[in-house]
Amino acid sequence: xAPVPLWLAEPAQLLPAREQMATTLMFxxxxxxxxxxxxxFILIANYKGLRNNDGVALTLARRWSHALGLTFAVGAASGTxxxxxxxxxxxxxxxxxxxxxxLPFAIEGxxxxxxxxxVAIYIFGWRRLRPWTHFWLGxxxxxxxxxxxxxIISANAWMNMPAGFTLGPNGQxxxxxxxxxxxxxxxxxxxxxxxxAAYLAAGFTLASIYVVGWLRGRRDRYHRLGILIPFTxxxxxxxxxxxxxxxxxxxxxxxxxAKFAAMEVVTTSGTNQAExxxxxxxxxxxxxxxxxSIPGLDSWLAGGSTSTYVPGLDSIAANDRPSNVNIVHWAFxxxxxxxxxxxxxxxxxxxxxWRRRDVPHSRIFLWCAAGAGVLTYVAVEAxxxxxxxxxxxxxVYNVLRTSDAVTHxxxxxxxxxxxxxxxxxxxxxxxxxLRAMSRRWRQGVPTADEDAVYGPRPDVAVEPADTPATxxxxxxx
Amino acid sequence: MTLATITAAVMMxxxxxxxxxxxxxxxxxxxxxxxxxxxxxxxxxxxxxxAITPVWEANHVWLIFTLVLCWTAFGPAFASIxxxxxxxxxxxxxxxxxxxxxxxxxxxxxRARARHVAGWLFxxxxxxxxxCFGLVVGAIITxxxxxxxxxxxxxxxxxxxxxxxxxxxxxxxxAFVAAxxxxxxxxxxxxxxxxxxxxxxxxxxxxxxxxxxxxALVTLLAEQRQMFDRVVSRSWLLIxxxxxxxxxxxxxxxxxxxxxxxxxxxxxxxxxVWAWAVAQYPYLLPFSLTIKAGAAPSVTLGWIxxxxxxxxLLVVPALILLFVLDQRADLGEDPTTSRPTxxxxxxxxxxxxxxxxxxxxxx
Numbered sequence: 046x047a048p049v050p051l052w053l054a055e056p057a058q059l060l061p062a063r064e065q066m067a068t069t070l071m072f073x074x075x076x077x078x079x080x081x082x083x084x085x086f087i088l089i090a091n092y093k094g095l096r097n098n099d100g101v102a103l104t105l106a107r108r109w110s111h112a113l114g115l116t117f118a119v120g121a122a123s124g125t126x127x128x129x130x131x132x133x134x135x136x137x138x139x140x141x142x143x144x145x146x147x148l149p150f151a152i153e154g155x156x157x158x159x160x161x162x163x164v165a166i167y168i169f170g171w172r173r174l175r176p177w178t179h180f181w182l183g184x185x186x187x188x189x190x191x192x193x194x195x196x197i198i199s200a201n202a203w204m205n206m207p208a209g210f211t212l213g214p215n216g217q218x219x220x221x222x223x224x225x226x227x228x229x230x231x232x233x234x235x236x237x238x239x240x241x242a243a244y245l246a247a248g249f250t251l252a253s254i255y256v257v258g259w260l261r262g263r264r265d266r267y268h269r270l271g272i273l274i275p276f277t278x279x280x281x282x283x284x285x286x287x288x289x290x291x292x293x294x295x296x297x298x299x300x301x302x303a304k305f306a307a308m309e310v311v312t313t314s315g316t317n318q319a320e321x322x323x324x325x326x327x328x329x330x331x332x333x334x335x336x337x338s339i340p341g342l343d344s345w346l347a348g349g350s351t352s353t354y355v356p357g358l359d360s361i362a363a364n365d366r367p368s369n370v371n372i373v374h375w376a377f378x379x380x381x382x383x384x385x386x387x388x389x390x391x392x393x394x395x396x397x398x399w400r401r402r403d404v405p406h407s408r409i410f411l412w413c414a415a416g417a418g419v420l421t422y423v424a425v426e427a428x429x430x431x432x433x434x435x436x437x438x439x440x441v442y443n444v445l446r447t448s449d450a451v452t453h454x455x456x457x458x459x460x461x462x463x464x465x466x467x468x469x470x471x472x473x474x475x476x477x478x479l480r481a482m483s484r485r486w487r488q489g490v491p492t493a494d495e496d497a498v499y500g501p502r503p504d505v506a507v508e509p510a511d512t513p514a515t516x517x518x519x520x521x522x
Numbered sequence: 523m524t525l526a527t528i529t530a531a532v533m534m535x536x537x538x539x540x541x542x543x544x545x546x547x548x549x550x551x552x553x554x555x556x557x558x559x560x561x562x563x564x565x566x567x568x569x570x571x572x573a574i575t576p577v578w579e580a581n582h583v584w585l586i587f588t589l590v591l592c593w594t595a596f597g598p599a600f601a602s603i604x605x606x607x608x609x610x611x612x613x614x615x616x617x618x619x620x621x622x623x624x625x626x627x628x629x630x631x632x633r634a635r636a637r638h639v640a641g642w643l644f645x646x647x648x649x650x651x652x653x654c655f656g657l658v659v660g661a662i663i664t665x666x667x668x669x670x671x672x673x674x675x676x677x678x679x680x681x682x683x684x685x686x687x688x689x690x691x692x693x694x695x696x697a698f699v700a701a702x703x704x705x706x707x708x709x710x711x712x713x714x715x716x717x718x719x720x721x722x723x724x725x726x727x728x729x730x731x732x733x734x735x736x737x738a739l740v741t742l743l744a745e746q747r748q749m750f751d752r753v754v755s756r757s758w759l760l761i762x763x764x765x766x767x768x769x770x771x772x773x774x775x776x777x778x779x780x781x782x783x784x785x786x787x788x789x790x791x792x793x794x795v796w797a798w799a800v801a802q803y804p805y806l807l808p809f810s811l812t813i814k815a816g817a818a819p820s821v822t823l824g825w826i827x828x829x830x831x832x833x834x835l836l837v838v839p840a841l842i843l844l845f846v847l848d849q850r851a852d853l854g855e856d857p858t859t860s861r862p863t864x865x866x867x868x869x870x871x872x873x874x875x876x877x878x879x880x881x882x883x884x885x
Contacts, residue, residue: 115626121579122622128589129615132604136671139593140601144818147594148825154590155833158583162840165576169847182843221818223825453672454608460616467619474626474640 059448061457062134065464067433069126071426072468076120078425080160081194081240082247083113084186086275087167091180093274101266105274108486109251110168111494112479117164119475123468124157134457137450138440141218145210146203148223149196156193160186171494191240195232198239202231205432206300207441231300234293235432241286245387246425248279250418254483257415259404272404276414279421280391287384291346298347301442302356304435307367308377309343310336314357318343323378326370331359368437376430383424390417525824526817527804529595532830533588534799540584541795542699542788545655545692547581549700550574551621551648552693553723554641566704567641569716571628573707579622595826598669599806599816603658606667606674610654617651620644649693656692660685660738663798664746665808684741691734695791698727702771702787709780721775724787728768735794749801749808757797764793 087109094103128150131139139147163186170179203209209226213219255271298305305311310321312331320343324336341351348355358366367373390413397405405411440447550570557563557570593600604611621644628640657680661667666679679685701724708716743750753761767790774783802808806816817823 118578118580119622119626121582122618125579125582125586125618126615128586129604129611132589132593132600133608133612133615136601136605139604140597140671143593143597143600144595144822147590147597147818148822148829150590151587151594151826151829154583154586155829155837157586158580159836159840161580161583162837162844165580166840166844166847169844173847221821223822452605452608454605454676456609456612456676460608460612463612463616464619467616467623470643471619471623471626474623478626 056448056451056453058451058453058455058457061461062451063447065457065461066130066134068461068464068468069123069130070433071429072472073120073123073127074425074429075422076116076123077194078243078246078250078422079113079116080120081190081243082187083109083116083251084160084164084183084190085244086247086251086278087113088180088183088187089278090270090274091183093270095176095180101270102274105267105271107171107494108482110164110171112482114164114168115475115478115482117161119471121157121161123471126464133454133460134452135440135450136452138445142210142441142445145207145218145221145223145226146200149200149203149227152196153193153200156189156196160189160193163189168494194240194243195236196227198236199227199229199232201432202235203227203229204441205235205436206231207444212444231296234289234296237289238286238293238428241282241289242421242425242428244282245279245286246418246421248275248282249387249414249421252276252279253415253418256411260408260411260415269404272414276394276404277398280394283384283387283391287388290381290384295347298355301436303358303361303365303367304373304431305347306356306358306361307370307373307435308431309347309355310370310374311343311355311357312359314355314360316344316354317341317351318347318353318355318357320346321374323375326374328366328370365438367435369434373431373435376427376434380424380427380431383420383427386413387417387421387424390414524814525820525827526595526813529591529817529823529826530803530806530813531799532827533591533595534795536584536588536591538792538795540581540588541695541791543577544581544584545652545696545791546699546703547574547577547696548621548648548652548693549696549698549727550704551645552697553700553704553720555645555648560638565713566716566719569704569708569711569713572711573704574625578625582618591826595818595823596806596813596816597818599811601671602669602673602807602811603662603667605670605672606676606679607658607661608672608676610657610661610680614651614654614658617647617649617654620647621651648696652692652696653689656689657681657685659692659798660688663688663742663749663802663808665749665810667807669807669811682745684738684745687734687738687741691731691738694727694731694734695794698724698731699787699791701727702775702783705775706780706784717778717780721778724775725772728771732765732768746808752801753797756803757801760793760797760800764790764797767793 087106090102090106090109093099094101094106131150163183167179167183167186170182174182203226206229207226208229209222209224210218211220252272252275255268258268259272294305294308297308309318310324310326310333311318312326312333317340319341320339321333322337322339324333324338326333344351344353344355347353358370390410393410394405394414397403397407397410436442438446438448440450550573554567554570557566589600592603624640624643624647628637628644660682661674661680664682664684666674666682666685668674701720704720705717705724708720739750739753742753767786770786771783771790774780774786804812804814806813
């Protein structure tokens, strides 16, 4: 029997709750690579600027720090909503298992706050600290943000590979060990894969902004450095990510066979499994139509030989199968496809830079590099879909069903609609401010830290009044 | 004292910090909304913008802290509150997003009209969120949140007289604290008129909060006698402290003194928060779930409290450094190298303070 379609599944809150969670997570995740990886790029530009007395590099670092302040604030708001939703939408998860896996969220909260303070110190410090003192005080930021990412990934990895508790006969949670829950089996590969993804997304996106300027004829040192610093780091990390991603897929093959079967759309268990690119999965008949099939490749990727036995979707009880195999499979293929393109781009960059020590001149390269930022983000979102939708119908793998964790409150469709509208507004606002920032910079307006979010308080933001009250107000002080 | 009680106290500390900082941010939005037409409201709005931008949305960290602590240490209470009170809590979250979105848009909206609409939405979000938090507190203290997944009435649990009055009280407290903070901000900048402008508003909001507080006690007496008795018999000292703080703010404001004003207002709000905590102890959900019954096992609580100590050691020095930098003068900038110039002991600044305004408003 085929799995029940989601819109017929009980309870009625499940579909809107999942959609709302997906929307808010996919929105929030846009800001994560910026918060995690941008500080490192800023510090590299800062170091370069101080080391070589390079004003252009320092200007880049300073402007990036202002953009970081803004995206950080928006991320704070959307992150607050996520912590609400953990209870509003999934009380069965937090109410019952919060005692097991809640701690990483507390760690992340502190890491986030510490990062906010350090970012503020860094933005304040441009004009208030000795240059090198300023740099050294900024140095912890990438590590603090990495600690924050580690804890959130730990919580998500725990949902994939739950550990640190035992279930009693009546389902009561006993023998809790928060340490074992944090250091669960999926943490190493999920964390490595995500942190690299964050650096790739931030690096390619940052570079693509200056590539666009370069394509429009702004071929100065400012744009050249703006491309080279982030693009070089992202290009170096791309092949590493490919290997780490492969390791993660093999680990999922061993830890979560159902997710692996959905990712690779393996219908029937057996050896010599073909790798199917895209295609349409039909859950009623458990078959795939269309797509490009490469014989034996899937078995070879999973176990190093075509004789590797890969369990298919048929080996999983119908009501335990991922509820939407097509989404998982297409997201996975999209992610891997984009990663392959990025490797080619990185290779092109490496050869060109090795020969001429400059940004490649080819317009085709520049067009590809301009698109790489968006593509990397598509890959990040796709990867997130693979891990989340691929785990369904479980919210905690093999322990708690998503349908048992969802709230019984009504009105989720209303809240989902409101979320869509408000996040659209938030996105428009954020893009508008970032564009205005870049417009100001292009017009050569001085980069004033007072204009930045988390910057120093402007000294005189309000014009003095020309009323007689001035003197009396002064006297009152 | 048990680990569970200490954890509950730490959670109340998070709520207290949020009440003194985040709720004040909402209050600033309230004054932004009520500042009047475009021209008369321009200067107070500029001051509010200048005061909020440096801490934009950062104060939500205390709210996140409280939520996370609640679901880790007191999962059953968290799940019950979040489901029965789904509507006001979802609305509170939407208010936060609305504020963030409209604040971002008002920052760089090209046209005055767009900026005006964004500012209006910012004000609306700033009233909705604290009002909803008040509804939630009202529902909890009147014992309308039973244990379970949406076990209580999803509407009448928070749409009742006491909850609405407490909601208005929280809005009023936010407006009060914000006005007090803005007196100090205006005064620090030496802006004419504005200290007096916000002084009037602080007194009005304080008086409104006092009236609402009295009404809240009366409705509590009518709707939930048991909780009323607890407030009167156990928390009277804290309520007196809150009243003394309010009187002190009035006295300082009338005299035109700024020193100590913010501290006294913060103490007053903190006293009210703890009056609630003391009255409700030992219940997480009056009168069905106690701290002891709703708490996670001691191993989890031990980890949380250990992490709390570590985080204090991390965050406090960083906050002190930020405060020192906030007090330090700008050192100016060499326009060709864009490196800072001048004496780094913070004594002299090559660019006079007045020039910095030119740089600052250049955008």
